[in-house]
Amino acid sequence: MAKSQPLFSLLLFIFISGTISQSIIQLSRDHDVYCNSWRFSVETNDVGYWDQVPSRCVSYVQDYMTGDGYRSDSEVAASYALGFAKTVEIAGDGKDAWVFDVDETLLSNLPYYAVHGFGYNLLPNSFSDSTREEVVIMISFRTIAELTDRIDCSAPFKLSESFDELSFDEWVDLAEAPAIKASLNLYKELKQLGFTVFMLTGRSEHQRNATAKNLQLEGYSDWERLILRESSDQGKPATLYKSQRRLELVNEGYRIHGNSGDQWSDLYGFAVSERSFKLPNPLYYIP
Template structure:
C-alpha cells in the first residue's frame, strides 16, 4: 500500500490485523492517487480500476488484498501497468522505502546490542538491497508475459543491479551499531554466486557476515521453506535475529523470522 499524506493517514486497525512482531510504517492507499491513475488509464484506452481489482494494493505493506490478487495472476492486468509504472517511477516508491527504513533504523537504534557479537539482522537481496527496476521496466512490469526465469538469470548475470540507496544506508547503520548482517537470497549459488557477490560489493554492500544462496540442496524448495532453514541454522549457531527485512512476505514468513519483520514495498511481482 502507499505512503499516505499526513492529512489522510488511517489507523492500522482499519486495514486489518497482522502478527504483533510485524512493523508496518505505511498504511492505506491514497484515494486521490488511485482516482488519478484510473483517469490516466481511461485516457490510454483503459477502463480504469474495475470493482474487485485494486491496483493500489499492489505495493502494500499490510495484508489487504494485493498479494491475494497477485497470487492468481500469471501476468499483470493491463489496467494496473500504468499504476505500477507511476508508483515506481513517480517518486512514491522512493518515499515509501525511505519511510520504511526510518522506521527500521529507529527500532534498531532502540535495542541494546550485546557484547558477544550474536545480535543479527537478515536482509533479502533482490529488490531489498539491489534493485531490479530496470529489468522489470523493460518487461512492462509483468504485463503480457509471465515471469521468465531464464531472462531474469541473464539479467542478474550482468551484475549491474543498482543498490536501493535507502537500504544501503540502513545496511551501513546496522554494521556501525555492531549488528552482524546476513544476506539471504533465493538466487542460485552455482550460476549467480560470483556475479551477485561482486554486484553487492560494487554497490557498497561490504562487511556482511555471510551471504546465503540456493545450492543444489535447496533447489525446488519454496522461498519460505528455504529461508526458514537458513534462519534456523543461524539460530542454532547462537545468533539472535533481531530484525528481518524483505520485499516479499515469503522473505518474512516461516520459522525463526526474528524479533521483528519489516517489509519493503514491491508491486512488480509476487513470490509465494
C-alpha cells in the first residue's frame, strides 16, 4: 500500500492540474465573451458614460486594438463612408463638406495607451471584491499556470487607469501619433472626389501647431480648416461644442454630407451630417 502512495499522489496532481487548467481556459473564454459584448455595447452607446475599461477586459482591449479586429473594423467603416461619398453629386462650388474628428479618427494615440498599459496600471492595494476574487483565483493557479503556460506569471496584475489629461497633452505636443491608414486612404479619396474637408477636434487651440504638424507628417494635407476648442469652448460637453461649430459651417453655406468620428459626441447633436460614420474606440468615452 505504501508503494502505491507516490503513484496516487501523481495521479491526483495530474487530475487537479488538468481541472485547474480547464478552469483557467474557461475563465479566459468567459472573459472574452463578456468583453466582446461590452465592446459592442460601447460602440452602440448602450453603456452610456464610462471612464475606464473594466479590469477583466484590459487584455481583451489590448488584443483587439493591436490585432486584426480593430484594423478590419476601421477599414469597413471607411469603405462604407467612401461608398456613400461616391453617391454625392459634387456641385463644384466648394461647399460640399466632410467633417473629420482627429484623435482615434485620423490619428491613432495607440502608442500613448500602450505605454500606459491600454488604460491600466499596477494593481493598487484597494480594489473591488469582484477584482479581488479574480486576482485570488489567478494567484491560486500560479503554480499550475506556470506548468501549463496559460498565462504570463511574470507580468504584474493590472487594472484600468482613468484618463490623465496632463500626460496626454505632453504626448500631443510630441506630434508623433501615427495615421489610421483606413482614414488616411478615405481622406485622400474624398479630396479627389472634390469634398471640402474640415477637421473638428476637441483639442485646445494652444495645441494647433503640434496637431497640424502631426497631421502633415502623417500625410494629411490641403484641409479647409482645423477647428480646435477656443477659451470660450472650455467646459462645454463635446456634443454641444461640435454641434455649434458644425452650425457655423452650415451658416457659411456648407453642405455637410459626411462626418467621421470615434465618439458619439462627434456625431450627435444638431447641424448633423447627412450620413455619420462611427469608428471603433473601446479605449475611452467623451460625452
